[in-house]
Amino acid sequence: MRSTGPAGRAAGWLAAWGWYGLAGLACLALLAINDGPLFYFDTGGYLAQGRSMFNVLGLLPGSSTAPGAAETAHAISADGTVVASRSATYALFLMGLYQTLGLGAVPMVQSALLILSVYLAVRVIARLHAPGLDVPRTTALAVLAGCLGAAPFYTAYLMPDIFAPVLILSAALLAVAAPALRGWELLLTLGLGIFAVTTHPSHAGIATLMVPAAAVLGALFRIRRFWIGVALIALIALAAAAERAAFSLTVKSVARADVTYKPFLTARLIEDGPGWAYLTETCPDPGLESCALREAIDGQPQRMYASDILYSTDEAHGSLARMPLEQQKRIAAEQARFAELVVKSHPFGVAAAVLRNSARQLVHISVAMTLPVDEMGARVAALTGYLPAALAHARLTEIPAWLGWLDAAHGALYLASAAALAALTALPGSALPAALRVLALMVVAGIVANAGICGALSQPADRYGARVLFLLPLTAALLWIVSRRRRVVDAFGSREG
Structure with missing residues (x-):
């Protein structure tokens, strides 16, 4: 007791x-x-x-x-x-x-x-x-x-x-x-x-x-x-x-x-494929600021990675981060609209990328x-x-x-x-x-x-x-x-x- x-x-x-x-x-x-x-x-x-x-x-x-x-x-x-x-x-x-x-x-x-x-x-x-x-x-x-x-x-x-x-x-x-x-x-x-x-x-x-x-x-x-x-x-x-x-x-x-955010969605969609496909099909388009990325990346595989799009400043890998600040701001402000356009244009491609990346994330377990x-x-x-x-x-x-x-x-x-x-x-x-x-x-x-x-x-x-x-x-x-x-x-x- x-x-x-x-x-x-x-x-x-x-x-x-x-x-x-x-x-x-x-x-x-x-x-x-x-x-x-x-x-x-x-x-x-x-x-x-x-x-x-x-x-x-x-x-x-x-x-x-x-x-x-x-x-x-x-x-x-x-x-x-x-x-x-x-x-x-x-x-x-x-x-x-x-x-x-x-x-x-x-x-x-x-x-x-x-x-x-x-x-x-x-x-x-x-x-x-x-x-x-x-x-x-x-x-x-x-x-x-x-x-x-x-x-x-x-x-x-x-x-x-x-x-x-x-x-x-x-x-x-x-x-x-x-x-x-x-x-x-x-x-x-x-x-x-x-x-x-x-x-x-x-x-x-x-x-x-x-x-x-x-x-x-x-x-x-x-x-x-x-x-x-x-x-x-x-x-x-x-x-x-x-x-x-x-x-x-x-x-x-x-x-x-003013407050701005990095265009993570834009970079992710480009690396996964649907975003790049949309840019290839649509650009040049004066109403789409993200078309600047189509020209900057220029189809080079080493520039397709989301992290390089967002942060790299060297000539071989950089794209967004090498642009004038005002242009970076406009692309960042457009990312929600860009994501919506890509989803409407390539719904199955986006869905496949989401499922693929989610499954990959589940098996990333290292510390x-x-x-x-x-x-x-x-x-x-x-x-x-x-x-x-x-x-x-x-x-x-x-x-x-x-x-x-x-x-x-x-x-x-x-x-x-x-x-x-x-x-x-x-x-x-x-x-x-x-x-x-x-x-x-x-x-x-x-x-x-x-x-x-x-x-x-x-x-x-x-x-x-x-x-x-x-x-x-x-x-x-x-x-x-x-x-x-x-x-x-x-x-x-x-x-x-």
């Missing part, structure tokens, strides 16, 4: 925080192995943007002369525009922690937010579907299962990718339990979801696709008042649009500049892109004008010998976890109620949505696949523990009856 006196409560608190501490240590494994956070070249872009925003808002002492003040000027192009393809939310998050606690604190905060999202799901499941479930232990074991996959690489990564799984977990919980959440649980879950969705443009697409998934699954499995969860997930998706609008308004009113290889430190310094001390001693600056077998182990783990989830949710005699089956299916829907958004609209990349696939072992472990607990409760209930 468990003691309920002061000593028993103290032991319970120690045990609980011991489990949470174990989960936290697992999440920080790569921080220790690398002797600092993992980072990408665009970490420098977020730091530069964050410093620019802090300077504009007067949050840095001596803004006009502070180190990095030049970034404020360079954030605004010569034509008076700000490229807003990076998240202002994550830039402020990263710079805020850098200025207050140092970059070494970022993996700790990111780990804490991931653990919090799992904890919220576990405590609600325990209350509604598994009385007596040990919440701290179950939370920790689920997180540890995720850490057997890619989780510790992304909690230590100074990029917003870890918030894609946080978003998916938050949306999945709202889909199955929104009406039953207590006030503070609802506020925390919504807060996590809204913060996560604003940390990267791709997260808005994931949230948007999870809205119909929640509606269909809620109706099929007859989840009680499922429409509340659907509405709240839609609210999270709308928060991304609100963040973009607020950023644009701030730039226009404070920095007196290689989280490692600071290829002179990543120098590339960060080129964007910021300095290399933060926390990044200067990175150990994983070359592809390690163990990466190949680790990727293979992760692949086997994800396949086994997918099979376990299928067995837990689909086989006859499952101990899981409909709501928990929907939870699992919502996580899978989020993973598929991630593949569709990142693979089809951006480009298939290991970084985007591995960031969410660790949710498979995490969710499988969680639901297996819950299933065992429910069987125990049912067995004791039957004996008592």
Whole structure:
């Protein structure tokens, strides 16, 4: 019998925080192995943007002369525009922690937010579907299962990718339990979801696709008042649009500049084929700014890649980035119209490309892109004008010998976890109620949505696949523990009856 006196409560608190501490240590494994956070070249872009925003808002002492003040000027192009393809939310998050606690604190905060999202799901499941479930232990074991996959690489990564799984977990919980959440649980879950969705443009697409998934699954499995969860997930998706609008308004009113975006859709459609076919058929057309790309690319295979279209400035590979800034702005402003024209002209070609790229994204599972290889430190310094001390001693600056077998182990783990989830949710005699089956299916829907958004609209990349696939072992472990607990409760209930 468990003691309920002061000593028993103290032991319970120690045990609980011991489990949470174990989960936290697992999440920080790569921080220790690398002797600092993992980072990408665009970490420098977020730091530069964050410093620019802090300077504009007067949050840095001596803004006009502070180190990095030049970034404020360079954030605004010569034509008076700000490229807003990076998240202002994550830039402020990263710079805020850098200025207050140092970059070494970022993996700790990111780990804490991931653990919090799992904890919220576990405590609600325990209350509604598994009385007596040990919440701290179950939370920790689920997180540890995720850490057997890619989780510790992304909690230590100074990029917003870890918030894609946080978003998916938050949306999945709202889909199955929104009406039953207590006030503070609802506020925390919504807060996590809204913060996560604003940390990267791709997260808005994931949230948007999870809205119909929640509606269909809620109706099929007859989840009680499922429409509340659907509405709240839609609210999270709308928060991304609100963040973009607020950023644009701030730039226009404070920095007196216009906001523009890179024409990712245009570049993607050209690389996939339908966009190039449309340009070949239509151009020259004075009413279509994107025809300038037809001439610049000139059918050269090495210029067809989306990343080269958007960023390359050398003569052999460059096209868009070599054009005058005003022309780049016009092509970027036209990308939604261009995409619509291409879809109408080549619907089957676009559909095939979307399916092909989504499928390719699902099998991109390596954590290689989280490692600071290829002179990543120098590339960060080129964007910021300095290399933060926390990044200067990175150990994983070359592809390690163990990466190949680790990727293979992760692949086997994800396949086994997918099979376990299928067995837990689909086989006859499952101990899981409909709501928990929907939870699992919502996580899978989020993973598929991630593949569709990142693979089809951006480009298939290991970084985007591995960031969410660790949710498979995490969710499988969680639901297996819950299933065992429910069987125990049912067995004791039957004996008592």
